[in-house]
Amino acid sequence: LTVLNAGRRYLRAEDLSGKVFVTSGLGGMSGAQAKAAVIAGCVGIIAEVDEAALLKRHKQGWLMEISNNLDHCIARLREARKNKIALSLGYHGNVVDLWERLVHELDTTGELLVDLGSDQTSCHNPFNGGYYPVQLSFEEGKQLLSSNPGKFRTLVQESLKRHVAAINKLADKGMFFWDYGNAFLLEAQRAGADVAKKGANKTEFRYPSYVQHIMG
Numbered sequence: 001l002t003v004l005n006a007g008r009r010y011l012r013a014e015d016l017s018g019k020v021f022v023t024s025g026l027g028g029m030s031g032a033q034a035k036a037a038v039i040a041g042c043v044g045i046i047a048e049v050d051e052a053a054l055l056k057r058h059k060q061g062w063l064m065e066i067s068n069n070l071d072h073c074i075a076r077l078r079e080a081r082k083n084k085i086a087l088s089l090g091y092h093g094n095v096v097d098l099w100e101r102l103v104h105e106l107d108t109t110g111e112l113l114v115d116l117g118s119d120q121t122s123c124h125n126p127f128n129g130g131y132y133p134v135q136l137s138f139e140e141g142k143q144l145l146s147s148n149p150g151k152f153r154t155l156v157q158e159s160l161k162r163h164v165a166a167i168n169k170l171a172d173k174g175m176f177f178w179d180y181g182n183a184f185l186l187e188a189q190r191a192g193a194d195v196a197k198k199g200a201n202k203t204e205f206r207y208p209s210y211v212q213h214i215m216g
Contacts, residue, residue: 002180003040005214006116010176016042017084019115020077022102023180024095026053026063030120034063034088042116043080044088045073047095049138054090068092070101077113095119096134096159099166106173114170117177118210119163124183126156131187133159157191164193168206177207178214 007016019042023033026048034057037044046063048054057063064087067073073091080087091098105113122130132141133155145152171177179185185195185205197204208214 002210002214003036006178009214011115016040018081020081020113021116022114023118023120025120026057026090031057031062033120037088038086041086043077045077045091047091047093047098049094049132051092054092063090064088066090066092070097074101074105094132094134096163099163103166103169112173112175114175117167117175118180119184120180120182122182123187126187127153131156134162135159160188160191161193164188164195168194179207179209181211
């Protein structure tokens with residue numbers, strides 16, 4: 001319902017075939033995003049750093065395909081988008097790399113490959129394993145979290161700034177992003193990312209909340 005309503009409200013579209021939804025997280029709460037994309041009829045690309053979570057969703061049948069290669073992900077995205085095929089593709093990697101690759105595609109081809117975007121990393125708990133920084137692999141991140149949590153926190157905040165910078169570039173070209181109630185925008189703001197709503201108070205963000213603006 002969230003994906004469908006986001007399409008209705010922000011794309012003015014009842015039919016999401018050929019539309020692309022990019023997000024992250026395939027854990028306990030976020031795993032349903034892959035299934036939702038297919039039910040809604042769109043192309044869903046969901047990034048997840050933990051291979052165990054990807055394999056679990058794939059085994060359940062909630063996730064149609066898995067890839068750790070961004071070139072392959074972009075090729076599949078283009079193919080499914082062109083042919084209006086419903087697809088849920090799990091990218092085994094950091095979502096920041098995925099967002100930055102979509103910016104690169106925009107910069108080099110002029111093509112905006114994503115219509116809807118969100119995030120379901122566990123940003124309510126970003127410094128204790130809920131969000132892994134793009135600068136490190138998943139295993140390296142776990143080791144640093146254990147050995148030097150202060151450094152891990154710094155890298156998470158740097159990663160959040162990169163994360164938002166990429167989303168902002170795509171949103172400026174027409175991609176619609178929303179907050180999925182996971183404190184992503186709040187933690188990004190605390191990290192110094194550009195998520196403030198121009199001309200509004202500090203508690204308002206430039207991107208809508210799914211509770212207030214989409215489901216409400």
